[in-house]
Amino acid sequence: MSEKKAQLSIDGKDSPIELPVYSGSTGPDVIDVRGLVAQGVFTYDPGFVSTAACESDITYIDGGAGVLLHRGYPIEQLAEKSNFLETCYLLLHGELPSKQEADKFENTIRYHTMVDEAIHQFFRGFPRDAHPMAMLCAVVGGLSAFYHDDLDIDNADHRLLAAHRVIAKMPTLAAMCFKHGMGQPFMYPQNKMGFAENFLHMMFGTPCEEPNVSPILAKAMDTLFLLHADHEQNASTSTVRLAGSTGTNPYACIASGIAALWGPAHGGANEAVLDMLNEIGDESRIEEYIGRAKDKNDPFRLMGFGHRVYKNYDPRATVIRGICDEVLDELGAENDPLLRMAKKLEKIALEDEYFIERKLFPNVDFYSGIILKAIGIPTEMFTVIFATGRTPGWIAHWHEMLSNPYKIGRPRQLYKGHTKRDYPG
Numbered sequence: 001m002s003e004k005k006a007q008l009s010i011d012g013k014d015s016p017i018e019l020p021v022y023s024g025s026t027g028p029d030v031i032d033v034r035g036l037v038a039q040g041v042f043t044y045d046p047g048f049v050s051t052a053a054c055e056s057d058i059t060y061i062d063g064g065a066g067v068l069l070h071r072g073y074p075i076e077q078l079a080e081k082s083n084f085l086e087t088c089y090l091l092l093h094g095e096l097p098s099k100q101e102a103d104k105f106e107n108t109i110r111y112h113t114m115v116d117e118a119i120h121q122f123f124r125g126f127p128r129d130a131h132p133m134a135m136l137c138a139v140v141g142g143l144s145a146f147y148h149d150d151l152d153i154d155n156a157d158h159r160l161l162a163a164h165r166v167i168a169k170m171p172t173l174a175a176m177c178f179k180h181g182m183g184q185p186f187m188y189p190q191n192k193m194g195f196a197e198n199f200l201h202m203m204f205g206t207p208c209e210e211p212n213v214s215p216i217l218a219k220a221m222d223t224l225f226l227l228h229a230d231h232e233q234n235a236s237t238s239t240v241r242l243a244g245s246t247g248t249n250p251y252a253c254i255a256s257g258i259a260a261l262w263g264p265a266h267g268g269a270n271e272a273v274l275d276m277l278n279e280i281g282d283e284s285r286i287e288e289y290i291g292r293a294k295d296k297n298d299p300f301r302l303m304g305f306g307h308r309v310y311k312n313y314d315p316r317a318t319v320i321r322g323i324c325d326e327v328l329d330e331l332g333a334e335n336d337p338l339l340r341m342a343k344k345l346e347k348i349a350l351e352d353e354y355f356i357e358r359k360l361f362p363n364v365d366f367y368s369g370i371i372l373k374a375i376g377i378p379t380e381m382f383t384v385i386f387a388t389g390r391t392p393g394w395i396a397h398w399h400e401m402l403s404n405p406y407k408i409g410r411p412r413q414l415y416k417g418h419t420k421r422d423y424p425g
Helices: 034-039 075-081 084-093 099-110 118-124 132-146 156-182 195-204 215-227 235-244 250-262 269-280 283-294 315-331 337-351 353-357 364-375 379-402
Strands: 004-008 017-022 059-062 067-070
Touching: 017 034, 067 075, 067 084, 067 315, 075 215, 075 315, 084 099, 084 156, 084 195, 084 215, 084 379, 099 156, 118 132, 118 156, 132 156, 132 250, 132 379, 156 195, 156 250, 156 379, 195 215, 215 315, 215 364, 215 379, 235 250, 235 379, 250 379, 269 283, 269 337, 269 364, 269 379, 283 337, 315 364, 337 353, 337 364, 364 379
Parallel strands: none
Antiparallel strands: 004 017, 059 067
16 A cells, blocks of 8 residues: 555645555656546546556666666666577566576477468468568467467466467568568478577578578577567557457457557657668768758758667667677678668767767667668568567566456547537527
8 A cells, every 4th residue: 555645736726635656666656646537637648658557567667777677687688698588488477487497488489480371371362562560460460360269368378378379470470571572482480490590591591492590690680689579668568458458369469569569650760760871872971961960940860869768878779789790790791881871870979979968879779770781671671570579578568467457448538629519400
């Protein structure tokens, strides 16, 4: 029970409304405003920027200090010492797995990577030039048609089975989105391969050749997935929770998250970085565009710098910056004009007082776009990669919500339309 109280006085009334104040294990206190409905008033918070809509034990962000913790573990330590599947287990179960638990979990995911052959036919119904996110959203939602016998969301075993399935099948489906657009045969997952290695094999392998995935690129992709695994109550995660609060199945919930992520304001940031570099066009024009970014009257903005949540350096960017150099070195891509331009832009921004004072540091999207471009992944696939990495976070939040008492989401509004009026005549 809360011991702290806040008081709200409305229009100078003598009896203020008392509201409980709760403290989490870390972070700001929250004021419980649920009692205001009985007083005939709602709170008004467009964008939910000041509203805690749930309790969660999964991820904590301190944007001012540049901190990102998964179940208490700093993202930098997980990126250095862990891997994507171990982080998936951590998000789902709350603790790092033992060696035996890790092996069992990895084996479970490995043997859920293949999809029903009918899904191959599903893809053939899409136009060749369909956007990969359109296909991914539809096919993930369609998984519920294949697994309807164990979709009891009140059954914890069913929820974990759904979590294993969706984490395992996302890279397979993501690669199928790419292959469909290329007109190439779908590649079956290989049970002898690791998660990220398997994904790259399904993306770029063909039946004509033996599998050959660079360990450096596989490690880089694994780390990219890990860095995107969860990011607290962002738009897509909140969408998954809101959809889940209706009692719908997990595949529909994840499809709703994919739809939310598809929006350019959320999942399209790394694609916007490449678009920006293409607009700049040449290293000789970087200073010109830096000047435009500083001009408040110019609509041009540097994409991939700064972050809505992090008012300091994005902790994920610290990790991914080193990986970026390793990937470019492995691929011999240092002389790619676009990538060379990106590195020069990064150097200038990190040294320019204008950006330093405003804490407009390169973020994870800046570097991930460069890495994906270097690997050979087209920009329209970037958000699909993001969705593949974010899936364990989405499913962990869905599972957490259903494991505790919850209510269907029902935001209120400030109505500004007509009051009651009679139909004429």
